Amino acid sequence: MLQAAPWGRSSLVRATHAGLSCGVTLALFLHRTDLQKQEEHGELLQPLIFILLVLCSVLLYFAVSFMDPGFVESDEEEKVGVNEEQSVMMPQLPSNVRLRRCGYCMLKQPMRAKHCQLCRHCVRRYDHHCPMIENCIGERNHPFFIAYLAVQLVVLLWAFHIAWSGLYFEQSWEWLKHNIFLLLSFLLIVIFTIVVMLLLVSHLYLVSCNTTTWEFMSRHRISYLRHSESENPFDQGVILNLWRFFCACHLITWEKIYFQEDSGPV
DSSP states (O other): OOOSSOHHHHHHHHHHHHHHHHHHHHHHHHSSSHHHHHHHTTOOHHHHHHHHHHHHHHHHHHHHHHSOOOBOOOHHHHHSSOOHHHHHHSOOOOTTOOOEEOTTTOOEEOTTOEEETTTTEEETTOOEEETTTTEEEOTTTHHHHHHHHHHHHHHHHHHHHHHHHTOOOOSSHHHHHHHHHHHHHHHHHHHHHHHHHHHHHHHHHHHHTTOOHHHHHSGGGOHHHHTOSSSOTTOOOHHHHHHHHHHOOSOOOHHHHHHHHOOSOO
C-alpha cells in the first residue's frame, strides 16, 4: 500500500508534472516552430513520434510514482499467501545472518534497506525519496526511474531544438506578447534539461558502482559500510553491476554478496 506522502501534496505534484508536460508540448505546436511547419506540410511522422515520446515519459513518471519501491513486508505478510513458486523468487538469507529490527516500524530490515519517514515504510535497497516523483526510489522501481530519466532527457533535448527553431528575438513588446509562452517554455526546458541530465549521469554512475545515493552520501553513518574491509562490498564490476540492476527479475539477497567479501559481523 502506497503511503508516499499526504494525498493532497502528492496529487498536486503529479498534476503539476502532467500539466507542465502538456502545456510545453502545446506551446511548441501553437507557435511557429519546426513542429508546426511539419504539421502544416503534412509531414506528420516526427510530430507523432514526439507526442508518443512525451506520452511515454508521462506514463513512466506515473508508473514510478505509484509503483511499490520495495517496501519491506511484515513477518505475517511474508507467511500468508506465498506459494511454492513465489517462495523461490523471494531472497533467502544465509543461516548465520540475523536481520536488525527497524526502530520506527519494528520490521526485520534487510541489508541496504532504510526506513523512509515520509513513506512510513522500510524500503529495500533504498536510494532516496524523490520529491519530484512523490515516492521512494528503491530496489523495485529504481530501473524504471532511470528509464524515465532517459526518455525524459530525449524529450527535453528534442523540445529544446523545436523551441529554439521558433524563437526570433526582437526588442519590442509586440514580439514578447506573441512569444511569451514559447519563451517561458524554452526557459523551463533548459532548466529541466540540466536537472534531468545531472540526475541521469549521477544515477548511472552510482548503479555502475552498485551503490545508492543514501550509501554514497551517508557511508560514515552506515554500519555495514563503515565496518567493511572493502570500500564497496557490493561492487562486482561494472558489467555485472549493470546486469544485476537492469536484468535481475527477483529481489537480491545483499547479505550473501556482502559476506562473500567480508566475513566479519555487521
